[in-house]
Amino acid sequence: xxxxxxxxxxxxxxxxxxxxxxxxxxxxxxxxxxxxxxxxxxxxxxxxxxxxxxxxxxxxxxxxxxxxxxxxxxxxxxxxxxxxxxxxxxxxxxxxxxxxxxxxxxxxxxxxxxxxxxxxxxxxxxxxxxxxxxxxxxxxxxxxxxxxxxxxxxxxxxxxxxxxxxxxxxxxxxxxxxxxxxxxxxxxxxxxxxxxxxxxxxxxxxxxxxxxxxxxxxxxxxxxxxxxxxxxxxxxxxxxxxxxxxxxxxxxxxxxxxxxxx
Ligand code: NAD
Numbered sequence: 689x690x691x692x693x694x695x696x697x698x699x700x701x702x703x704x705x706x707x708x709x710x711x712x713x714x715x716x717x718x719x720x721x722x723x724x725x726x727x728x729x730x731x732x733x734x735x736x737x738x739x740x741x742x743x744x745x746x747x748x749x750x751x752x753x754x755x756x757x758x759x760x761x762x763x764x765x766x767x768x769x770x771x772x773x774x775x776x777x778x779x780x781x782x783x784x785x786x787x788x789x790x791x792x793x794x795x796x797x798x799x800x801x802x803x804x805x806x807x808x809x810x811x812x813x814x815x816x817x818x819x820x821x822x823x824x825x826x827x828x829x830x831x832x833x834x835x836x837x838x839x840x841x842x843x844x845x846x847x848x849x850x851x852x853x854x855x856x857x858x859x860x861x862x863x864x865x866x867x868x869x870x871x872x873x874x875x876x877x878x879x880x881x882x883x884x885x886x887x888x889x890x891x892x893x894x895x896x897x898x899x900x901x902x903x904x905x906x907x908x909x910x911x912x913x914x915x916x917x918x919x920x921x922x923x924x925x926x927x928x929x930x931x932x933x934x935x936x937x938x939x940x941x942x943x944x945x946x947x948x949x950x
Contacts, residue, residue: 689719689720690719690720690721691720691721692720692721692918692922692923692924693717693720693721693722693918693921693922694720694721694722695721696717696721696722696723696775696776696921697722697723697724697725697771697773697774697775697776698717698722698723698724698725698774698775698776698777698778698921699724699725699726699727699750699763699767699774699776699777699778699819700713700714700717700724700725700726700727700777700778700780701726701727701752701754701777701778701779701780701781701815702727702778702779702780702781702832703726703728703733703736703737703740703741703780704728704729704733704736704737704882704883704884705736705740705883706740707880707881707882707883707910708780708882708883709780709832709877709880709882709910709913710778710780710832711740711910712909712910712911712913712914713778713780713830713910713913713914713917714726714740714744714778714914715744715910715914716911716913716914716915716917716918717776717778717914717917717918717921718744718745718746720918720922722775722776722921723745723746724741724744724745724746724748725746725748725749725750725767725770725771726740726741726746726748726749726750727749727750727751727752727763728749728750728751728752729751729752729753730751730753731751734749734751737749748770750762750763750766750767751763754781754806754807754811754814754815755806755807755811757814760814760815760818761818764818764819764822767822768821768822771822772822773822773823773824773825774819774822774823774827775823775825775827775828775921776827776828776829776830776921777815777816777819777827777828777829777830778830778917779811779812779815779829779830779831779832780831780832781807781808781811782804782807782808782832782847782850782851782884783803783804783807783808783884784800784803784804784808784845784846784847784850784887785797785800785803785804786887786888788800788845788846789843789844789845789846789847789887789888789889790843790845790888790889790890791843791845791889793845793846796845796846800846801846801849804846804847804849804850805846805849805850805853808847808850808851808854809850809851809853809854809857812829812831812854812857812858812861813857813861815829816829816861816865816870816872819870820865820868820870823868823869823870825869826868826869826870826871827869827870827871828870828871828872828873828920828921828925829861829865829870829871829872829873830873830874830875830917830920830921831854831858831872831873831874831875832874832875832876832877833851833854833855833858833874833875833876833932834847834848834851834876834877834879835876835878835934835936835939835940836848836851837851837852837854837855837876838852838855839940841894842889842890842893842894843888843889843890844888847888854874855874855932858872858873858874858930858931858932859930862929862930862931863930866929866930871920871925871926871928871929872929872930873920873925873928873929873930873931873932873933874931874932874933875913875916875917875920875933875935876932876933876934876935876936876940877908877912877913877935877936878898878902878907878908878935878936878937878939879891879894879895879898879907880907880908880910880913881895895907897945897949898936898937898939899937900945900946900949901939901942901945901946901949902936902937902938902939902942903937903938903939903941903942904937904938905937906937907936907937908935908936908937912935913935916933916935920933
């Protein structure tokens with residue numbers, strides 16, 4: 689508990705349940721005094737998100753499907769009406785057809801390629817454009833990415849391409865919005881046991897492999913990711929933008945597995 693984010697108001701997008709990375713971030717930033725709104729995708733998720741939101745003192749819930757412009761417009765209008773401003777957004781949203789998160793990458797279909805990139809990358813741009821007018825005093829956007837963006841990870845397939853595009857969008861948005869005092873960063877955790885994580889073929893093996901080989905011999909936790917978000921959103925992160933912050937136990941520095949695992 690602390691007050692690093694006292695008086696800040698933020699939208700958290702992407703809580704599906706209490707294992708969600710967005711939830712880990714929500715708990716950490718609420719613990720530092722932030723006031724939160726939550727968006728959820730459809731009624732079924734809404735029922736799960738409502739009690740979680742209530743547990744951090746929020747009754748501000750917005751039904752948003754990022755492929756539906758009208759739902760995005762409604763959500764940001766509601767934030768403008770209620771708060772008149774917005775200090776930060778957590779964008780923790782990704783999707784790909786799980787049938788294509790296994791097998792050979794070359795079999796990626798055109799339809800799923802478009803759908804995956806739209807939800808997992810383009811939605812950040814849609815969100816940034818709508819958040820911008822509410823951030824007249826500056827602000828901060830955080831999205832979530834994964835190291836499969838620039839290194840091949842078994843079965844991550846089209847999501848790797850989507851994350852590469854997302855990371856590039858972070859840099860372009862950071863440059864676009866920097867003069868307006870809005871920072872844009874991504875957090876890149878190692879594998880996490882979440883709904884989205886479980887959709888990737890061989891997820892358990894990837895989780896075990898990272899834990900066994902990362903310099904810290906551990907995977908990320910919701911607390912570690914939440915702490916990184918607090919830093920990025922607070923004044924301590926005031927000069928950091930366009931950055932991809934790795935929270936993966938150091939796994940990304942490796943050239944090959946540890947000797948004990950060869
Ligand atoms: P999760 O399943 O808990 O969250 C994914 C969220 O995306 C869900 O809340 C879902 O409702 C939302 N979503 C999907 N399509 C949507 C749409 N059309 N409109 C609105 N919302 C939509 O899983 P998570 O692992 O917490 O994923 C959050 C982010 O973290 C994703 O960007 C994911 O790629 C990223 N990430 C996950 C891992 C991992 O191993 N789990 C690792 C690194 C990065």
